[in-house]
Amino acid sequence: MNDPGSRLTTDVERAVQVLRDGGLVAIPTETVYGLAADARQPAAVARIFTCKQRPADHPLIVHIHRPEQIPDWTLQIPSAARQLAEAFWPGPLTLVLPRRPEVADGVTGGLPTVALRVPAHPLARQLLARFDGGLAAPSANRHGRVSPTTAQHVWSELGDAVDLLLDGGPCRVGIESTIVEFVDGGLRVLRPGAITADDLQRVTGITPSIRTGADVRAPGAMTSHYAPRAKVVLVDADCVLPELAGWSARGARVGVLCAHRPDDLAADVPWLSLGSATEQQARQLYARLRQADELGLDILVAVPPPDAGLGLALRDRLRRAAGLGDGRLFVADASRRPSRD
Template identity: 40%
Template structure:
């Protein structure tokens, strides 16, 4: 398959190019497109064959649910069942935006899209290209991140090309994703909102609207059983992983720097290529290896936006081992660490 590549200006969207992409989706094809979080890989979410193409292109396990992307609140009437009062309250507060809500599904939604579950994940993206593509297509677009399963999520069209060129019909290039982490996922199918995947919309934000909410108890832990059935993308399988072995170091800053320097020196002497994920504040404290800053702790949004890019950059430099500081700071720390822990396969050193 030859993948068509199209560049778009977010401030002056070429409607003809959007219509061309929408036609591909209507015909059961695959289109990668930018959102405010990461790039998504879209297909007609109610077309079982089209949804199956997403799983095949990504190499994605069939029990890993897909998120349906919508452009109108009216879509909830068609896609959901039961009492949606709680979810609608959050949707009215945060949509369009980086929030995915899990409802009881209607019979309209195929089990292929939901990974066999009786719930459906729904989001209304804020990115102008994504929003216009959904509107023009007139579909509910199933769209996980546009990367090969298990790889770091794509925040630029270049990342999508690395993983998807020749596997999908079209890539829409709308520049770099602003947020750089996938949407917050909240289960609103029960009485209390449960955060299944942290993101830009935080626990405090959710509580501010609903009065109560909590994290899923296994959020920062490795699933205990292979029989575990994920209710949201990214809950069960290893995700975001670079090709090299990533290890996270936790502890007081100077002790972490010292431990990473020691580990890097050891592996370098053994002939391996070593990458170090530093911050602006610690960059000059590291001595040897491929040393890169992910951002500044003074603005954790820079760390979130730089996470997947830095992992892919180390892949490009063929790093065998990657050592990273931990990032539990402030309100985005939970989201950042959720991704880092999965990328590292929960390989942590406490110092």
């Protein structure tokens, strides 16, 4: 693919004009890069779905500059939503609220709700301040594939389907925002992220429920998502070497993704370090999944981090990368070598 050339920029004014003209702009956020369009222009929003090859009933997140813009998009703001916005905005938290009638179905996936977020990345904040409206912006990658955390990732995958790329450097958080909805006075997490269930409870005094199964209609909630071309197989740490041996015996090119290099790992098997601290793991996860494809791996054997705090979000992403977003954690039958088409 050619170099992005003049499409790669830090010029906010140019990006604003492209968006007002109905164009698509890849924008940096603290979580991942987003593919942004004016949320009030249905034709521009439709281009997002075409570019990503995304199902039309899959809702988008609307990014706004400040909490005072919430009433432009929703009919009702629960007190818990106000508390969370005050505590975590700008930041990696998305609030799902009842939509106003004029919000386009293309943005909401036809649902009676709209997802709102105030991002924290400085360049995104400059853009939203100048644009002074809402930007619908899912992750800037083909639907179901690995989310981008650099401008180069966006260009490598979407190329000139994007009108402009705002380069804000590597994303600080590295995984998508926590998504929360408000039901019968309670909180429900639809997608875990850097804002944890403990964080939500600390601010609101409400213990959130977690709902991340295949029946959830929320951004990033498909059973298979965030997936490299390599097949991701999840195992406990003590099963890494037998799993690698089994796939190698079938002729697969294998690698391993985990926090610490396994003892007795064969020299010709790539170890993709996930890092030790969960914050580091979040920043590196998607780059490592992309690296598996760059290495030409057929199989990536991965050890999920502990199921606590940010680890819950990392396990969620790895489950979906492995096609296990229905709630399973480990592959029951790893007997087939996948096609790499």
